[in-house]
Amino acid sequence: MNVLTKYLEIKSEGEPHMIDLTDEVQSMVGNSGISNGIVTLFLPGSTGGITTIEYEDGLLKDFPAMLERIAPKNIIYEHQKRWRDDNGHSHVRAAVIGPSLTVPFVKGKLTLGTWQQIVFIELDIQPRSRRLIVQIIG
Amino acid sequence: MNVLTKYLEIKSEGEPHMIDLTDEVQSMVGNSGISNGIVTLFLPGSTGGITTIEYEDGLLKDFPAMLERIAPKNIIYEHQKRWRDDNGHSHVRAAVIGPSLTVPFVKGKLTLGTWQQIVFIELDIQPRSRRLIVQIIG
Amino acid sequence: MNVLTKYLEIKSEGEPHMIDLTDEVQSMVGNSGISNGIVTLFLPGSTGGITTIEYEDGLLKDFPAMLERIAPKNIIYEHQKRWRDDNGHSHVRAAVIGPSLTVPFVKGKLTLGTWQQIVFIELDIQPRSRRLIVQIIG
Numbered sequence: 001m002n003v004l005t006k007y008l009e010i011k012s013e014g015e016p017h018m019i020d021l022t023d024e025v026q027s028m029v030g031n032s033g034i035s036n037g038i039v040t041l042f043l044p045g046s047t048g049g050i051t052t053i054e055y056e057d058g059l060l061k062d063f064p065a066m067l068e069r070i071a072p073k074n075i076i077y078e079h080q081k082r083w084r085d086d087n088g089h090s091h092v093r094a095a096v097i098g099p100s101l102t103v104p105f106v107k108g109k110l111t112l113g114t115w116q117q118i119v120f121i122e123l124d125i126q127p128r129s130r131r132l133i134v135q136i137i138g
Numbered sequence: 139m140n141v142l143t144k145y146l147e148i149k150s151e152g153e154p155h156m157i158d159l160t161d162e163v164q165s166m167v168g169n170s171g172i173s174n175g176i177v178t179l180f181l182p183g184s185t186g187g188i189t190t191i192e193y194e195d196g197l198l199k200d201f202p203a204m205l206e207r208i209a210p211k212n213i214i215y216e217h218q219k220r221w222r223d224d225n226g227h228s229h230v231r232a233a234v235i236g237p238s239l240t241v242p243f244v245k246g247k248l249t250l251g252t253w254q255q256i257v258f259i260e261l262d263i264q265p266r267s268r269r270l271i272v273q274i275i276g
Numbered sequence: 277m278n279v280l281t282k283y284l285e286i287k288s289e290g291e292p293h294m295i296d297l298t299d300e301v302q303s304m305v306g307n308s309g310i311s312n313g314i315v316t317l318f319l320p321g322s323t324g325g326i327t328t329i330e331y332e333d334g335l336l337k338d339f340p341a342m343l344e345r346i347a348p349k350n351i352i353y354e355h356q357k358r359w360r361d362d363n364g365h366s367h368v369r370a371a372v373i374g375p376s377l378t379v380p381f382v383k384g385k386l387t388l389g390t391w392q393q394i395v396f397i398e399l400d401i402q403p404r405s406r407r408l409i410v411q412i413i414g
Contacts, residue, residue, distance in 0.1 A: 058355035079196035104411035135242035182389035217334035273380035
C-alpha cells in the first residue's frame with residue numbers, strides 16, 4: 001500500500017478562470033512509482049471547483065455561462081448581506097461543482113478520454129493563489 | 139494497507155437542512171490510526187447530498203435557493219405522477235449534487251480549507267434518520 | 277493492498293439515455309476478492325456523467341428536464357461556433373454532473389441505499405460505445 005501526497009500550486013485570475021491541470025497531474029502520477037490506483041485532487045477552499053471538460057476556448061465560455069444561469073452574479077445573496085465580500089455566487093457555484101475529483105490510473109497513466117482534461121475553475125472574484133492536494137493511492 | 143469503515147448517524151429536519159459533519163469526520167480520521175490517505179463519505183439514499191461549503195447562515199439559504207431555481211418544488215414531476223410522494227425535486231437535486239465526497243488527509247488531518255466545511259444536505263421533504271458511510275483508506 | 281481494474285462496456289442511445297450499472301458493478305466488486313474498500317467508476321470522455329438516482333421511469337424524465345433548464349439544447353454555444361458538432365450543451369451538462377463516482381463497499385457489498393442505483397447518463401447527441409473504468413481498491 002502506498003500513499004503519496006503532492007501539491008499543485010496555481011495562481012488564478014479572477015472568475016471564471018479555468019486552468020488545465022492534466023499534464024501536471026499526469027506527471028505526478030507517472031513519477032510516483034505507483035503503477036495502478038487512484039488520484040484524488042482536492043481544493044482546500046470554498047470558492048473554486050474541480051471537474052473535467054474538453055479544454056477549448058468555446059467551452060471556457062459556455063461552462064461559466066451555465067453557472068451564471070444557475071447562480072447569477074447580480075442577484076441578492078444572504079451571504080452578501082452578512083459579509084459584504086461580493087462572492088455569494090462563488091460559494092454557491094463551488095458547492096454544486098464540488099471540491100474533489102478522483103481519477104483512476106493504470107500502468108502510470110490517467111484513464112482520461114482523448115478530449116477530456118482535468119480543470120480547476122476559479123470562482124472567486126479576485127486572483128487567488130491556490131495549493132491543491134494531489135493524493136495518489138495504489 | 140488499511141481500510142476502516144465507520145458510520146455517522148444523523149437526524150435531519152426536512153429540506154433543506156444542511157448539517158456540518160466536519161468535526162465528526164475529523165475525529166474519525168484522527169482516531170483511525172491511519173496517518174495518510176483519503177476518506178470517502180457516502181450517503182446510502184437518493185434524496186440527499188454531500189459537498190463542502192462555508193457553513194454560515196447566509197449560504198445555508200443561498201445554496202438551497204439555487205436548488206430551487208434549477209429544480210423548483212412546485213413544477214410537475216413525472217416521479218410525482220407515479221409515486222405521489224411529493225419529492226420529485228428532492229431526487230433531481232440529489233442526483234446533481236451527488237451522494238459521495240472524497241477528502242484527502244495528511245498526518246491525520248483533513249486537508250480542508252479554513253472556511254470550508256463538509257456538509258450533508260437533506261433534500262427530502264420530511265425529517266429523516268441517515269447513516270452515512272465513512273470509509274477511511276490509507 | 278489490492279487494486280483491481282475492470283472495464284464496463286456499454287452501448288448508449290443518444291441523449292438523455294440513463295443506464296443502470298448497479299448489478300454489474302456489484303458483481304465486479306463481489307468477485308474481486310477484496311472485501312472492504314472503495315470502487316471508483318470513471319468515464320473517459322467529456323459528454324457523459326455518472327451519479328446515483330432512484331432508477332424509475334419518472335426520474336428518467338425529470339433529471340434530463342433539469343439539465344435542459346440549466347443547459348438548454350437550443351441556445352447559442354461558443355463550442356458550436358467553433359466545432360459545429362451540435363453538442364455544446366452535452367459538454368456543459370457533463371462538466372457539472374462529473375465523470376467520476378466513488379462508492380464504498382463492505383464485506384463485498386456496495387453500500388448503496390435500497391432505492392439508489394448507480395447510473396451512467398449519455399449526454400451526447402448520438403449513440404456511443406463507452407468503456408467505463410471500474411477501479412476497485414481495498
